[in-house]
Amino acid sequence: MSDQLLSPDHPSVVFACRGVQVYVKDGDTEKQIVRGVDLTVRRGEKHALMGPNGSGKSTLAAALMGHPSYRVEGDIWLNGERVDALEPHMRARRGMFLSFQYPVAVPGVTVANFLRASLAARRGTEIPVRAFRQELNAAFATMSIDPSFITRYLNDGFSGGEKKKLEILQMLLLKPAFSLLDETDSGLDIDALKIVSDGINLASGPDNGLLLVTHYQRILNHVQPDVVHVFMNGHLVRTGGMELVTALEERGYDWLAEEAAIPEGSRA
Amino acid sequence: MAEDTTSVIASARPALDEGLLKALAATLGGDAAQVSRRLAALARYEKAAEPDRVRHLWRFTNPALLLPASVTGAPATDIVLTSAAPVAGASVTIDLWPGQAPAVQTAEDLPVGALVFTAADEPFAAGGAPAGDLFAALGDAAWNTGVGLQVAAGVKLAGPIHVRVHASAAAVLPRVRLDVGRGAEAMLVEHHTGGGPDVRVAGSTVINAADGARVRHAVVQVWEPGTCGHLAVRTRAGADADILTVCGVFGGDETKLELGTDLAGAGAHSEIVGVALVAGKQHADVHTSHRHLAGHTTSRIDYKAVAGQQARSTYTGLIRIEERATHCEAYQENRNLLLSSRARADAIPELEIHNQEVSCSHGATIAPVDPEQLFYLGSRGLDPHEAMGLVVRGFLENTLARLPDDARSMVESFTAPRLATIREGGA
Ligand SMILES: Nc1ncnc2c1ncn2[C@@H]1O[C@H](COP(=O)(O)OP(=O)(O)O)[C@@H](O)[C@H]1O
Numbered sequence: 216m217s218d219q220l221l222s223p224d225h226p227s228v229v230f231a232c233r234g235v236q237v238y239v240k241d242g243d244t245e246k247q248i249v250r251g252v253d254l255t256v257r258r259g260e261k262h263a264l265m266g267p268n269g270s271g272k273s274t275l276a277a278a279l280m281g282h283p284s285y286r287v288e289g290d291i292w293l294n295g296e297r298v299d300a301l302e303p304h305m306r307a308r309r310g311m312f313l314s315f316q317y318p319v320a321v322p323g324v325t326v327a328n329f330l331r332a333s334l335a336a337r338r339g340t341e342i343p344v345r346a347f348r349q350e351l352n353a354a355f356a357t358m359s360i361d362p363s364f365i366t367r368y369l370n371d372g373f374s375g376g377e378k379k380k381l382e383i384l385q386m387l388l389l390k391p392a393f394s395l396l397d398e399t400d401s402g403l404d405i406d407a408l409k410i411v412s413d414g415i416n417l418a419s420g421p422d423n424g425l426l427l428v429t430h431y432q433r434i435l436n437h438v439q440p441d442v443v444h445v446f447m448n449g450h451l452v453r454t455g456g457m458e459l460v461t462a463l464e465e466r467g468y469d470w471l472a473e474e475a476a477i478p479e480g481s482r483a
Numbered sequence: 484m485a486e487d488t489t490s491v492i493a494s495a496r497p498a499l500d501e502g503l504l505k506a507l508a509a510t511l512g513g514d515a516a517q518v519s520r521r522l523a524a525l526a527r528y529e530k531a532a533e534p535d536r537v538r539h540l541w542r543f544t545n546p547a548l549l550l551p552a553s554v555t556g557a558p559a560t561d562i563v564l565t566s567a568a569p570v571a572g573a574s575v576t577i578d579l580w581p582g583q584a585p586a587v588q589t590a591e592d593l594p595v596g597a598l599v600f601t602a603a604d605e606p607f608a609a610g611g612a613p614a615g616d617l618f619a620a621l622g623d624a625a626w627n628t629g630v631g632l633q634v635a636a637g638v639k640l641a642g643p644i645h646v647r648v649h650a651s652a653a654a655v656l657p658r659v660r661l662d663v664g665r666g667a668e669a670m671l672v673e674h675h676t677g678g679g680p681d682v683r684v685a686g687s688t689v690i691n692a693a694d695g696a697r698v699r700h701a702v703v704q705v706w707e708p709g710t711c712g713h714l715a716v717r718t719r720a721g722a723d724a725d726i727l728t729v730c731g732v733f734g735g736d737e738t739k740l741e742l743g744t745d746l747a748g749a750g751a752h753s754e755i756v757g758v759a760l761v762a763g764k765q766h767a768d769v770h771t772s773h774r775h776l777a778g779h780t781t782s783r784i785d786y787k788a789v790a791g792q793q794a795r796s797t798y799t800g801l802i803r804i805e806e807r808a809t810h811c812e813a814y815q816e817n818r819n820l821l822l823s824s825r826a827r828a829d830a831i832p833e834l835e836i837h838n839q840e841v842s843c844s845h846g847a848t849i850a851p852v853d854p855e856q857l858f859y860l861g862s863r864g865l866d867p868h869e870a871m872g873l874v875v876r877g878f879l880e881n882t883l884a885r886l887p888d889d890a891r892s893m894v895e896s897f898t899a900p901r902l903a904t905i906r907e908g909g910a
């Protein structure tokens with residue numbers, strides 16, 4: 216169990232947030248999607264975030280990464296430093312990473328050029344071409360991605376599985392301190408799920424942490440979470456361990472909604 | 484739409500007279516035949532109607548802004564003729580300065596007789612500008628720098644013909660004439676450079692590609708801020724001729740480029756590949772026209788414009804297929820990327836198809852940079868300008884990929900500094 220009483224800037228905490236609320240523009244007004252989320256992820260911990268479709272999981276993940284179209288309230292810490300006022304690229308350079316549920320295509324930009332620019336940004340120095348090639352080849356082999364993808368345009372015409380594998384390949388290369396993995400398991404067949412899970416495990420270590428957003432138990436059998444949160448209607452309604460996953464698998468979300476007294480109309 | 488359809492061109496049209504045109508001919512060493520061609524053009528100039536601003540060709544650009552205030556016959560005295568180095572690898576490097584005869588530097592290995600100099604303004608037997616075209620008549624009458632070249636039949640020029648046109652006077656009226664003989668191969672690079680406040684350019688290039696000729700033509704415009712101008716390129720492709728026209732629009736304030744290729748002989752193929760990168764308050768107006776006059780001809784256009792800040796891109800493209808020109812294929816694509824909410828683009832394709840046995844398609848898009856792309860790249864550590872630079876490069880990539888290596892690296896030598904400006908936050 217994560218210790219919520221631990222101070223967010225405690226040296227053993229890699230990522231924390233307090234009172235995070237997220238608002239999106241809805242015509243002339245605002246709509247609140249996330250209604251106050253506290254998280255404390257210690258080094259070496261894997262957290263899972265489960266919740267029904269439309270409950271705001273992707274919104275929360277993108278907001279934590281600094282998506283410019285959301286208004287976000289609350290405090291966010293990475294490695295003991297407040298990052299909530301920083302632009303996404305500054306959070307990334309400090310070691311935050313988001314694996315997208317739907318990675319966007321950037322036509323005309325090759326995977327190689329993109330990865331080289333990202334690595335240079337993360338490491339704060341240009342990577343010599345040869346060293347980069349070697350590192351890239353190794354990562355492609357690890358993720359079982361055909362090396363021909365190096366010259367393809369970023370996510371352009373990639374299958375769902377290929378996109379997700381490339382997301383985790385980036386996680387391996389960028390070596391983030393804290394990763395938000397948004398439904399990295401969705402749309403994967405058994406083989407791809409294994410590769411992606413192995414990649415996530417390989418990228419995880421005693422110094423970093425992750426939050427794995429998912430619907431399904433499947434991936435959690437491969438990437439064993441230390442802490443499981445259930446997210447509904449913009450709140451974390453329950454935090455526990457793997458037993459929570461089993462309960463959700465058997466009973467769905469409704470019993471939790473009833474316990475949390477969420478009105479039936481807003482259980483998404 | 485057109486800001487003012489009431490033209491002020493009557494007052495803006497520079498005054499020309501016989502004495503001036505004779506002086507220009509004398510300055511450039513023209514013969515009596517040139518004088519009479521200029522005088523014939525003067526008659527057309529005086530009768531030429533103002534460009535019709537209701538028609539698409541001039542709907543977005545006020546021609547009065549592009550015309551020089553006046554043209555003088557005297558040789559330019561205020562320019563320093565630098566003996567600029569010849570372009571590496573070029574068969575011939577030609578510098579055109581207004582009011583001066585062309586400065587020609589020929590590669591030592593150019594075979595004797597492969598390239599012949601001709602009058603810059605001699606009309607070809609067929610093709611050319613419509614008789615009432617004001618800019619064409621102005622150039623024909625008062626051109627003040629130019630070169631004519633003929634590539635002999637069957638010759639394959641090893642390196643490009645590189646023409647640097649220096650906008651070094653208030654009125655620059657260049658003309659380039661290229662005649663590529665049967666089965667010959669040539670590449671012409673037209674590099675429009677120089678300029679400054681109050682400089683106006685009205686240029687004209689005519690190319691005749693004989694049957695089976697293969698011509699590559701690059702027009703790159705990198706005028707200094709303050710320059711306004713109009714460049715017209717008219718190309719005629721004979722039977723089975725293969726034409727590639729590459730354009731790059733980067734400089735100047737208010738500029739218009741017209742690229743027109745007539746597919747006059749059966750089996751001719753023309754491809755136009757263009758990019759424009761503009762920022763500040765620049766306006767790049769590009770018009771293309773492919774006229775299919777003969778059967779079994781094919782044409783393709785891929786033009787991309789990137790407008791940052793308050794800049795503006797205009798594209799109008801005409802595909803015309805004549806009744807007798809059956810079994811033609813024509814394709815046109817124009818994409819515009821807007822880097823700021825104040826940038827603007829207009830795209831108007833026009834199709835005039837007079838027979839059913841053709842395959843024709845066109846498409847135009849105008850879109851801002853996708854914020855989700857910027858967020859994705861940002862989440863990987865790229866700052867917003869770097870991300871923008873990468874997206875813009877990507878946007879141009881599949882168009883540049885259509886070019887042969889030499890043309891591509893030539894165009895990229897001009898796009899690179901502009902992309903660097905975007906990466907540094909300048910657009
Ligand atoms: N930019 C936005 N504008 C309006 N509504 C949004 C926006 N982003 C997300 N939403 C809404 O927020 C809710 C949560 O969406 P999302 O975060 O994608 O949920 P999840 O990832 O849990 O399926 C949905 O009802 C969605 O329509």
Ligand SMILES: [Mg+2]
Binds near residue numbers: 273316
């Ligand atoms: Mg989601």
